[in-house]
Amino acid sequence: MDQKYVGDSPFTWKFLIDALEAHDDEYRKVYATSTPVEIKAVDISAGEGFLSKIYHTRISFDDSTSYEVVLKVPGIESVHQVFDNIANDGTEKHDTSTINTDSFVVDVHNRECDFYNLIGQKCGAPLLKTYLSQRITKGGPPGCILMESAIGKARAGTFSEGLTKEVIFDIAKALAHMAAYSLMNPLEGKYPFELYDHGNVAPMVPPMLKKLREFNEEWFGVGVERLQKYLVSEPFLKYVVVGHYKDVGLPGVLVHGDLWSNNILFDDAKNVNAFIDWQLIHEGGMTFDLSRILVVCTDAELRRECTEEAFQLYYETLKNLMEGEGKRLEFDFKTMMQEARVTMFSQMGDLLSMVPFCCSHMDKDDPRIQTVLVRAKAALDDIGGYIEEIGRRDEFLQ
Numbered sequence: 001m002d003q004k005y006v007g008d009s010p011f012t013w014k015f016l017i018d019a020l021e022a023h024d025d026e027y028r029k030v031y032a033t034s035t036p037v038e039i040k041a042v043d044i045s046a047g048e049g050f051l052s053k054i055y056h057t058r059i060s061f062d063d064s065t066s067y068e069v070v071l072k073v074p075g076i077e078s079v080h081q082v083f084d085n086i087a088n089d090g091t092e093k094h095d096t097s098t099i100n101t102d103s104f105v106v107d108v109h110n111r112e113c114d115f116y117n118l119i120g121q122k123c124g125a126p127l128l129k130t131y132l133s134q135r136i137t138k139g140g141p142p143g144c145i146l147m148e149s150a151i152g153k154a155r156a157g158t159f160s161e162g163l164t165k166e167v168i169f170d171i172a173k174a175l176a177h178m179a180a181y182s183l184m185n186p187l188e189g190k191y192p193f194e195l196y197d198h199g200n201v202a203p204m205v206p207p208m209l210k211k212l213r214e215f216n217e218e219w220f221g222v223g224v225e226r227l228q229k230y231l232v233s234e235p236f237l238k239y240v241v242v243g244h245y246k247d248v249g250l251p252g253v254l255v256h257g258d259l260w261s262n263n264i265l266f267d268d269a270k271n272v273n274a275f276i277d278w279q280l281i282h283e284g285g286m287t288f289d290l291s292r293i294l295v296v297c298t299d300a301e302l303r304r305e306c307t308e309e310a311f312q313l314y315y316e317t318l319k320n321l322m323e324g325e326g327k328r329l330e331f332d333f334k335t336m337m338q339e340a341r342v343t344m345f346s347q348m349g350d351l352l353s354m355v356p357f358c359c360s361h362m363d364k365d366d367p368r369i370q371t372v373l374v375r376a377k378a379a380l381d382d383i384g385g386y387i388e389e390i391g392r393r394d395e396f397l398q
Contacts, residue, residue: 002014004039006039006041006055006057006071007041007042007043007053007055007057008043009041009053009055009071009073009144010073010142011071011073011142011144013036013039016039016057016059016069016071016146017036017059019131019132019146020067020069020131020146022132023131023132023146024069024131027067030067031061031065031067034061034062034063034065035061035062036059036060036061036062037060037061037062038059038060039057039058039059039060040057040058040060041055041056041057041058041071042055042056042057043055044056044151051074051075051105051108051109051279052072052073052074052075052109052279053072053073053075054070054071054072054073055070055071055072055073056068056070056149056151057069057070057071057149068149068151069131069146069147069148069149070146070147070148070149070150071144071145071146072144072145072146072147073142073143073144074105074106074108074109074136074143074144075105106136106143107194108279108280109135109136109143109279110135110136110143111191111278111279111280111281112133112145112277112278112279112281113133113134113135113143113145114135114191115278115281116130116133116145116278117133119181119254122181122185123177123178123181123182123254124174124177124178124180124181125174125175125177125178125256125275126174126272126273126274126275127274127275128147128148128150128265128274128276129147129148130145130146130147130148131146131147131148132144132145132146133145133146150265150273150274153267153273154265154266154267154268154273154274155265155266156261156262156263156264156265156266156276157260157261157262157264157265157266157297158261158262158368159260159261159262159296159297159354159358159359159368159372160368160369160371160372161261162297162298162299162302162371162375163261163293163297163298163302164270164302165302165305165306167266167270167271167272168293168294168298168302168306168310169310169313170271170272171259171264171272171290171293172290172293172310172311172313172314172317173313173314173317174272174275175259175286175289175290175314176313176314176315176317176318176321177317177321178253178254178256178289179253179254179286179314179318180318180321180322180325181254182252182253182254182283183251183253183318183322183327184322184325184327187252187253187254187283189283190283191254191281191282191283192242192282192283193238193241193242193257193282193283193284194282195280205228205231205232205353206228206232208352208353208356208357209224209228209231209352209353209356211356211360212224212352212353212355212356212376215355215356215364215369215373216373216377219373219377219380220352220376220377220380223380223381223383224352224380227349227352227380227383227387229397230349230387230393230397231349231352231353233396233397235396236393236396236397237346237349239392239396240342240343240345240346240390241284241285241288241343241346242282242283242284242285244285244339244342244390244392245284245285245286245287245339247392248335248338248339249331249335250285250286250331250335250336250339251286251330251331252283252284252285253283253284253285253286254281254283255281255282255283255284255285255286255288255289256275256278256280256281256289257278257279257280257281257282257284257288257289258277258279258280258292259275259289259292259293260292260293260296260297261296261297262277262358263275263276263277264276285339285342285343286318286336286339287311287314287336287339287340287343287344288343288346288347290310290311290314290340291340291343291344291346291347292343292347292350294306294307294310294344294347295344295347295348295350295351295379296347296350296351296354298375299371299374299375300374300375300378300379300382303378304378304382307340307344308337311333311336311337311340312333315333315336338389341386341389342386342389342390344386345383345386345387345389345390348379348380348382348383348386349383351375351376351379352376352379352380355369355372355373355376358372359372
């Protein structure tokens with residue numbers, strides 16, 4: 001078993017079995033007397049796991065039973081594939097050398113491992129069971145995360161499928177639990193925002209905005225042209241993500257950093273089953289994740305209708321959780337909404353880049369593209385009102 005590998009990963013069958021025997025109580029209990037005879041692994045990333053390969057792994061035993069787990073292995077291949085798809089007819093190649101991908105992949109993988117190893121279930125977020133989170137260390141073994149399989153029990157959402165108000169409110173309450181955890185257990189700078197510390201990210205944005213305009217120049221041309229100076233300014237974007245909340249006097253909290261439909265698992269009844277992909281966690285503004293849910297995952301009419309109500313629910317839930325622990329919030333709803341309007345701007349800008357990034361593998365006539373283009377058009381229509389809230393917006397432009 002030490003000569004056979006899980007798919008094309010660097011991990012052997014023996015590694016997988018040893019890890020389950022050491023860390024998975026159910027595996028030990030049910031399969032203690034069974035002998036593994038075969039392990040089949042299928043890469044289910046399929047362009048969705050942008051910073052990793054994800055192997056759905058089935059272990060077959062000599063008594064005809066089987067056990068399924070997921071093995072997540074860090075990697076950057078999907079990012080390169082996406083930029084190749086964005087290029088016109090595949091003839092242009094975007095130069096991703098502006099990013100130190102090796103250090104980036106290591107850091108985000110280790111950040112996710114730290115989340116599962118040190119925080120995990122304590123933060124109140126819905127999570128899958130995780131059996132092993134192995135960091136990447138110099139001279140050490142490759143990194144991986146071994147977790148329960150949700151196949152047959154839950155599935156990830158899709159970009160084009162807008163969330164319902166009920167789901168948005170459930171997510172708002174879960175995010176309030178995360179905030180309460182970190183207010184009662186201060187992160188104290190342990191998880192800084194480091195997305196822009198691995199090289200120049202800004203050159204990655206113009207090709208995506210160019211592709212967005214190619215989808216519909218009439219909808220996006222003038223607006224994108226007007227906003228591009230903000231959307232490519234790393235100092236400005238970093239201020240929006242981790243600077244503005246300090247200026248208005250809000251505390252930093254645990255932020256997922258990439259919470260959208262693809263990183264949420266839903267059961268058959270469309271209820272939230274788990275938040276996944278905690279690679280971009282950081283200490284930041286408390287409205288970041290909910291703003292992302294509202295802008296990126298919600299059709300415009302519902303977003304406009306329920307934004308304030310969703311943040312009100314978040315605030316009241318957080319307030320009640322803190323009061324239940326004998327503590328009080330040091331800020332009011334109005335102050336939090338000052339920050340929310342800034343993070344809404346941030347997410348609207350992200351959405352404009354996400355449409356070509358996430359739809360690069362689709363045919364241009366795919367109806368799903370039209371759905372998210374309408375969502376992006378509405379964001380572009382609304383974004384001007386939000387940017388006016390950022391008093392220091394021109395201070396960071398180069």
